[in-house]
Amino acid sequence: MNGAQAVVRTAVNAGVEVCFANPGTSEIHLVAALDEIPGVRGVLAQFEGVATGAADGYGRMAGKPALTLVHLGPGFANGIANLHNARRGRTPIVNLIGHHPTWHRNYDPPLNTKVESLVDGVSDWQRTVASADHISRDMAAAISASRRHPGQIATLIVPTDCQWNEARGPIVEPAPPLGARVAPEAVERARAAVARGERTMLMLGSSGNTAAAQSDAARVQRATGCKLAAETFSGRMERGPRLPVLPRVPYFPEQAVEFLGGIDTLVLAGALDPVAFFGYEGGVSRLTPESVEVVVLSHPTEDSGHALGELAQATDAKDEPPARAVERPPAPTGPIDPRVAAQAVAATLPENAIVMDEGITAGFAFYPATMNGPAHTYLQENGGAIGLGLPASLGAAIACPDRKVLTLEGDGSGLYTVQALWSQVREGVDVVNLVFANDMYRILQVELQRAGVEEFGPQSLNLTEFGAPRVEWLDLARGFGMPAVQVRTGEELTAALERGFAEPGPCLIEAMVSDSALQ
Secondary structure: EEHHHHHHHHHHHOOOOOOEEOHHHHHHHHHHHHHHOOOOOOOOOOOOOHHHHHHHHHHHHOOEEEEEEEEHHHHHHHOOOHHHHHHHOOOHHHHHHHHOOOOHHHHHOOOOOOOHHHHHHOOOOOOOOOHHHHHHHHHHHHHHHOOOOOOOOOEEEEEHHHOEEEEOOOOOOOOOOOOOOOOOHHHHHHHHHHOHHHHHHEEEEEHHHHHHHHHHHHHHHHHHHOEEEOOOOOOEEOOOOOOOOOOOOOOOHHHHHHHHOOOOOEEEEEEEOOOOEEEEEEOEEEEOOOOOEEEEOOOOOOOOHHHHHHHHOOOOOOOOOOOOOOOOOOOOOOEEEEEHHHHHHHHOOOOOOOEEOHHHHHOOOOHHHHOOOOEEHHHEEEOOOOOOOHHHHHHHHHHOOOOOOEEEEEHHHHHHHOOOOOOOOHHEEEEEEEEOOOOOOOHHHHHHOOOOOOOOOOOHHOEEEEOOOOOOOOHHHHHHHOEEEOOEEHHHHHHHHHHHHHHOOEEEEEEOOOOOOOO
């Protein structure tokens, strides 16, 4: 057994099932090993950012790591943006990077880079294989690191000679994942805080957004009268009529400060103390008022679900909140704006769907519109690096082939990883891609206005609009083999969504948005 086969064998034994790949010559032995040792499905991506974004969507939904396989430092660099998102979302991923043979790297061949420095910024764990003798041990360590609760990015750099040389060491079984439990003292501090009632806010994040964790949080709310809320962006959140309504911390700092201003105590359950997404002239970084006491029940790296269960028990919370009735709004009419689009989605969203939201300004209305909607899983781009939506939907659909996936995608951000449409078609996944076409980076225009620019000049428009030439999404999708339709009204959008949800396989809907301004 050579080193590449030992890597794949270790992955199979650990239950790893998918490898999102854009390989090159330095990974060719690993590609061959995927054929020789069955158990890991290879999924080709035509850009490394698609591979890493798909691994993120897969890991969030499967709860276990996928592999990525990329070519040397430049290939890894192409995938860094979505690994940043995955690290912020605490998704389990194992990156495999092929490298020059150990004896060849010293000659500084053309593709040679300081790959370790590239890896460091987006990895929680990294190692370079020194020889084939212990390559299974190194792979097992990477898998174990990725599964550290709730998930981490682990990167293993594998020189080519370590792939082709004989692996003399044994196949190593990765250690089982362990969830970090909170101390009883943290539960007691949180119990005393929520007992103060409505002047206390219990904020959920990370593993506090599972269905079980939310149910325990709702029990705490009913027992104590405290408020419930969620972070602005969540890697994965379960939603539905049996779960509490969770208002989110607003995106813009002025609104967030007001949102947090009516409380005396903030209890964090897997959430971070809120900070502004960007710093503004004369603005604040930390959004929680200085007068508010912050109590940490659990950190994002701890088992917040278990902690909320302990808190519910400590508050003697017994009653389960009653299920709300699912409310479907009527199909909207008229030109498409953000609220019309959200209403159409709320009217048609299938039960148990997965929604990947990268709609930016045009998608902001979805969350409130589906507060009383059917049960679904909600994914967000909580790292802020655009280009996650289309590939993450691919990965989520592969992880959950029995569930419909809806992508809410801004046209500007979708162009970053448009190659994901090709992989969606190739894999035959059930994804409805709803692209909001306003031919501009509207969020940047909003930020220009916030910076005091009252009238956009020719350079500002040139750098925030892309309608000339116009991006033809129908042609792009059809060029990748995907059926596509353009819609301009709420009626047309509703009908297109109904068709997309009813038919198997991927499709694209281009929604011509008349006004995507935040209001």
